[in-house]
Amino acid sequence: MTSTKSLFAAVAVALIASSASAESWRAWNIHNDGHPNTAAMDKFAELVDTATDGEVTVDVFHGGVLGSQPDALEQVRIGAIEVGNFNLGPIGPMVKEANLVSLPFIFKSVPHMFRVMEGDAGEVVAEAMGEAGVLPLAYFDAGARSFYSQKPINSPDDVEGLKIRVMNNDLYTSMITAMGGNPSPMAFSEVQQALKTGVVDGAENNFPSFKNVGHYEVTSHYSLSEHLIIPECICVNTAKFNALSPELQEAVRSAAQEAALYQRELWAVGSAQARSDVEAAGITVNEIADKGPFQSAMDVVYADYLAANPDMKALVEMAQATE
Numbered sequence: 001m002t003s004t005k006s007l008f009a010a011v012a013v014a015l016i017a018s019s020a021s022a023e024s025w026r027a028w029n030i031h032n033d034g035h036p037n038t039a040a041m042d043k044f045a046e047l048v049d050t051a052t053d054g055e056v057t058v059d060v061f062h063g064g065v066l067g068s069q070p071d072a073l074e075q076v077r078i079g080a081i082e083v084g085n086f087n088l089g090p091i092g093p094m095v096k097e098a099n100l101v102s103l104p105f106i107f108k109s110v111p112h113m114f115r116v117m118e119g120d121a122g123e124v125v126a127e128a129m130g131e132a133g134v135l136p137l138a139y140f141d142a143g144a145r146s147f148y149s150q151k152p153i154n155s156p157d158d159v160e161g162l163k164i165r166v167m168n169n170d171l172y173t174s175m176i177t178a179m180g181g182n183p184s185p186m187a188f189s190e191v192q193q194a195l196k197t198g199v200v201d202g203a204e205n206n207f208p209s210f211k212n213v214g215h216y217e218v219t220s221h222y223s224l225s226e227h228l229i230i231p232e233c234i235c236v237n238t239a240k241f242n243a244l245s246p247e248l249q250e251a252v253r254s255a256a257q258e259a260a261l262y263q264r265e266l267w268a269v270g271s272a273q274a275r276s277d278v279e280a281a282g283i284t285v286n287e288i289a290d291k292g293p294f295q296s297a298m299d300v301v302y303a304d305y306l307a308a309n310p311d312m313k314a315l316v317e318m319a320q321a322t323e
Helices: 002-021 036-051 069-078 096-102 110-117 120-131 170-178 188-197 207-212 238-242 246-280 292-297 299-308 310-321
Strands: 023-028 056-061 083-087 134-140 145-149 163-166 182-185 202-205 221-228 232-237 284-286
Touching: 023 036, 023 069, 036 056, 036 083, 036 134, 036 232, 036 246, 056 246, 069 083, 069 134, 069 232, 083 134, 096 120, 096 170, 096 310, 110 120, 120 134, 120 310, 134 238, 134 246, 163 170, 163 188, 170 182, 170 299, 188 202, 202 221, 207 246, 232 238, 232 246, 238 246, 246 284, 292 299, 299 310
Parallel strands: 023 056, 023 083, 163 182, 163 202, 221 284
Antiparallel strands: 083 232, 134 232, 145 202, 145 221
8 A cells, every 4th residue: 555655656756857857848839820930839839838848838928028139039048938929130230140141142042041041150140140049940931022113123233223122220221222212111011102102112022911901902012032031930049948958959849940940831832923923913023034143232231231340241151162
């Protein structure tokens, strides 16, 4: 009888210890139902639970309910939230190495971007982000940003004189200026009316955004410049991740990478559908056979940026050398 009680007691202690050692994480996601990232973050949570036998669980909060992206980024950095799905663009001011992805035409294509981010240059970026408290485990596809306007844009000369809405970032305004255009930073919510009334002549974004917010209704041409290819990440608080055993770290990282592949598949389908939809609505999509002139036009942008950030030179060259 005593031995049976002892056995039950031992099992109870083991269960309590196991429960106490289990990690329960919260994850931030700004997107809502129907978005590829929402489905992928849910997939990540499922995979983590399975791969760790419940030793790590992830509760994903969608729709930005845990705060704005800047707020959530800071909360993950300090460990108040464990996981976030972030665009790397806003991480640049916090981690200069992450600014690599905001350099115009640094990537030749979306596949090239993934090769860079999953190669030597990406390791440098990931290490720097990890040191800042926001460790990337895997990268999501966020598409390529291209120009749309009332005329086709096939070379930098076609941008000359145009007022182009861009995000509020010195690199993006310098990009338009280098092509002879007039950059017009403004809130995304204002772009539709600005295009309609001629306050701006064009803007730039990916196919899903171009379609979903109705910008295709007030323009006629979408030109595949793919000048900015900025990925998103599944990022985890570095200290929380490092506190896991090596086995659990590998399980969580593998879950993130599998979820990322799932997201990329969903994004490709959605992006292709968005392109098909806007073409059916009358938008002319023009391929740009040679992006070399665009890249050459960026020489002054890179020269100015590297003069101000000389310690980024090796990283930029590493990315450019990636096949």
